[in-house]
Amino acid sequence: MTDKAVEIGIFGGSGFYEFLHDAEEIELETPYGKPSAPLVVGEVEGKRVAFLPRHGRKHELPPHRIPYRANVWAMREVGVRRIVGPCASGALTRELELGASVVCDPCVDRTRGRADTFFAGPETTHVSAADPFCPDLRRVLVETARDRGIPVRDGGTVVVVQGPRFSTRAESNWFQAAGWEAINMTAYPECHLARELELCYATIAMVTDYDVGVEGGESVSAEQVVRVFNENNARLRELLHAVIPKIGPQPRDVCSTALGGARI
Numbered sequence: 199m200t201d202k203a204v205e206i207g208i209f210g211g212s213g214f215y216e217f218l219h220d221a222e223e224i225e226l227e228t229p230y231g232k233p234s235a236p237l238v239v240g241e242v243e244g245k246r247v248a249f250l251p252r253h254g255r256k257h258e259l260p261p262h263r264i265p266y267r268a269n270v271w272a273m274r275e276v277g278v279r280r281i282v283g284p285c286a287s288g289a290l291t292r293e294l295e296l297g298a299s300v301v302c303d304p305c306v307d308r309t310r311g312r313a314d315t316f317f318a319g320p321e322t323t324h325v326s327a328a329d330p331f332c333p334d335l336r337r338v339l340v341e342t343a344r345d346r347g348i349p350v351r352d353g354g355t356v357v358v359v360q361g362p363r364f365s366t367r368a369e370s371n372w373f374q375a376a377g378w379e380a381i382n383m384t385a386y387p388e389c390h391l392a393r394e395l396e397l398c399y400a401t402i403a404m405v406t407d408y409d410v411g412v413e414g415g416e417s418v419s420a421e422q423v424v425r426v427f428n429e430n431n432a433r434l435r436e437l438l439h440a441v442i443p444k445i446g447p448q449p450r451d452v453c454s455t456a457l458g459g460a461r462i
Contacts, residue, residue, distance in 0.1 A: 202241075202244075204246040205277060205280060206248070206445055208250070209252045210249060210253075211251075211252060211285040211286050214251065217435070218247060218249050221249075222240070223236040223238055224248075224276060226276075228268045228271040229271065230267035230271055232268060233269045233272040234251060234252050234268075235255050242439055243439075252264050260362040261383035262309070262312065266313065270388065270392050270397070271395070273397070279454075282335065282400055282401070282441070283384075283389070283401045283402075284402045284438070285382050285384050285403055285404070286404055287356065287404060288364075288405070288406065288408065288423075289405045290374045290378055291374070292408070294351065294379065296407070297349070297404070297429065297433070298349040298350065298405050299349065299351070299405070300353075300356070301331075301343075301402055302331060302403050303336060304328075305331075305355065305386055307386045307387075308357055310360055312387055314387030314390060322461070323394075323460050325456050326393075326456065330386075330399075332452075342440050348433055354378075354403075355380070356381065356382060356401070356403055357381050358386040364410065367411045371411040374409075382403060389401065392453075393456050396457060397448075398453040399453070406423040406424075407426065
């Protein structure tokens with residue numbers, strides 16, 4: 199290990215519980231409780247990286263019980279300024295192949311009751327969510343995937359549902375009619391909490407299934423999601439290991455200046 203600052207964070211999703219080797223564990227207590235697991239800090243080609251499996255090491259935390267605020271706060275606590283949050287996602291269109299990835303932008307929040315802000319008063323703060331994913335991180339992810347021949351879609355709306363249940367056919371048809379491309383259960387509030395702390399955040403949505411309302415779609419099962427994710431895990435790891443060395447210091451952008459003019 200070195201004394202370099204930890205600037206890059208990776209959240210692991212379903213089926214993605216380990217990432218770094220020859221690393222140290224950091225136990226943290228945040229103002230919002232403990233994160234999903236201890237942070238694991240190591241290096242990838244000279245860059246110090248913090249990894250945290252959002253569902254816990256044994257997938258013991260369903261989407262609606264993930265301590266999102268604690269997780270994002272813990273990343274900032276160790277110095278992280280830029281976060282990549284891969285996640286398993288369903289496809290709302292047959293144009294997306296199983297195992298392909300979508301570097302999403304924007305998102306639609308269909309969750310409820312989640313603690314999704316650090317600003318609960320007394321100082322009222324309204325942080326814009328117009329463009330919730332970091333444009334620079336998105337660019338690096340797309341360019342790197344294409345350079346390595348990894349199937350990737352640049353852009354696509356992800357609708358984030360509450361979970362842990364999957365969609366009904368009627369809900370799935372509604373989401374498709376709206377023109378949205380992907381569906382998952384964790385991108386929100388993770389992305390917005392990062393923005394409230396002026397951190398960069400981007401997600402890679404790996405397509406693990408076709409949502410139930412997609413033409414010819416069968417009922418989605420957790421077993422299928424994990425199987426497809428595991429089959430493509432090596433490709434995701436390859437992409438992350440290639441992307442991390444290309445991620446530069448946080449620029450002065452929509453992420454790092456999010457609190458400018460947000461407070462009343």
